[in-house]
Amino acid sequence: MFLRRNRKRAGGEAYDYWTLCEAVRTERGPRQRIVATLGKLELEARQTQSDWSDIDALLEGRPPARQLHLGERPQAREEQEPLWQRVDVSGVRVERAREFGEVYLGLALWRRLGLQEFLREFLPQGRESVPWEPVACVLTLARFCAQRSELGIAESWYEHTALEDLLGVDAAQINDDRLYRGLDLLGARKEQLCAYLMERYRDWFGVRFEFLLYDVTSTFFEGQATANSKATRGYSRDSRPDCKQVCIGLVCTPEGLPLSFEVFAGNRADVTTVQEIVEMMENKYGVAERVWVMDRGMVSEENIEFLRERNARYLVGTPKSQLHKFEAALLEKEGWSQVQPGLEAKLVPHPDGRGQEQFVLCRSQARREKEAAMLARQRERLCQELGKIDLALRRRAQADLEAVGRRIGRWQGKYPAATRLLEVTLQRDEDGRACGLNIATKVTEGQWADHAHGAYLLRTNCTEKDPAVLWRWYIQLTQAEAAFRTAKSDLGLRPIYHQKTERVEAHILVCFLALALWRTLEMWMSAKHLGSSPRKLLIEMATIKSMDVLLPVQSGKSCAELRLRVVAKPEPHVAQLLAHLGLHLPARSKIIENVVEKIAS
Secondary structure (H helix, E strand, C coil): CEEEEEEEEECCEEEEEEEEEEEEEECCEEEEEEEEEECCCCHHHHCCCCCHHHHHHHHHCCCCCCCCCCCCCCCCHHHHCCCCCEECHHHCEEEEEEECHHHHHHHHHHHHCCHHHHHHHHCCCCCCCCCHHHHHHHHHHHHHCCCCCHHHHHHHHHHHECHHHHHCCCHHHCCHHHHHHHHHHHHCCHHHHHHHHHHHHHHHHCCCCCEEEEEEEEEEECCCCCCCCCCECCCCCCCCCCCCEEEEEEEECCCCCEEEEEEEECCCCHHHHHHHHHHHHHHHHCCCCCEEEECHHHCCHHHHHHHHHCCCEEEEECCHHHHHHHHHHHHCCCCCEEEECCEEEEEEECCCCCCCCEEEEEEEHHHHHHHHHHHHHHHHHHHHHHHHHHHHHHHCCECCHHHHHHHHHHHHHHCHHHHCCEEEEEEECCCCCEEEEEEEECHHHHHHHHHHCCEEEEEECCCCCCHHHHHHHHHCCHHHHHHHHHHHHHCCCCCECCCCHHHHHHHHHHHHHHHHHHHHHHHHHHHCCCCCCHHHHHHHHCCCEEEEEEEEEEECCEEEEEEEEEECCCCHHHHHHHHHHCCCCCCCCEEEEEEEEEECC
């Protein structure tokens, strides 16, 4: 679900409001449906009269000293101790405009997860002029705001944000050497960080860790990465086989909250990582009868037996080739349960009669139509190319049969699904030369393809007897896939510019922490009925700036410049989002003490 901004005009007045929408599939294609409307709020009654001295309370969600409670009347103007000055309006100017909204939101998430106090305790303290906790915070917030490199943070990003005011760390003290050193120190605390986040999820969100989702992705390097022992070439999920890469195994909850990760060599097969990940989680958090949910790329008989020996429960996808064993069950019209409109499932026993496992046979009408269309398109293109070869051979016979076979094989390799449906044989003339092609349809394969479209098979040793429940458990795996998409697209996980093995793993840890902030924001928004699309909220938050307003004021016979640090008042539609989140901005100006006096002429 996502937020949509709307504008309405009523009674000669125009105002903005938000609607919560979701995308749904219909017979006419995808459509968007309004779920709820966030009504117009009386924002003035919710305004918090707080200044910069209350910033810690605002970020951590504690009531600031000057907060007004609902129903309480604001103080009279004479009771607010106004500060009057005579100002030369011709000399008023604005300086030091800074990005405020995004970093303020990210810092609020950082504080509410308790990472500030945790890292203060676990990161070493020495004679450094800047504590390591703010450095770790800067690294994570930069990744949360899609800043891709530590050098970019030091050279431009930090000084163009309000973090100098929020963290109290001067921009001159944020340099690339300090950031790299902080990255190394943070990377050495990976295990403690993962354990802390797990406990924090339990306390804040009530996560029970009964289900663990596991998936693997890859990310590639810019450069040769010769100093990284795990950087190799392998199957690239980023379509960059020309670059070295590493594989990342991520364990997360069904809500998509990241729990832990491991970095593997770039040529490591997914199926070989399962045992290592399971042992790692058991060593850290104890042996428990959790349900491991994994896709078919993780499935092997060795892994299944490994999980069974440890009394672990599993729910995994299976290769589509195993559907042949359940052809009779697939063709049966009875026993199917409707999971949701257009999707059916039913339990079937193990084909070998083993009682310790059961299979869930699923079929989706939408998926069936999609797979059938894809296969039809492949078959049409393959027939076109084979027709061109047949026409060329009929015009001029070829004696080099091997060359003809390579030409046919090239197109069959490009369209493998369609190749299984067609039988292609060479026609030869009296001299043994290829003079044409015979193209016939394999009737049996075509019939099976029609039955198998939209069908897939799940395998489990869970005792649950409702196929709809098992399907819902498995479909939660999309949260792990969504976590990878978020890390790569929104948080800038790829490409990696670091070369050393330890620093690469520290870089991935920072992306992992930024992902924790992102998912926490999703949970926060969902709890406040604002959907589950943080990207839209961040775009709106980016419109909030902080700045210095310089006022030439008169004091007796002299004049001075009064510098006020202020946060721009958000637009009404942005203020509505902040009010729904319960997130308050500093409403009062901060007077900067360095006032420059001038003698009046």
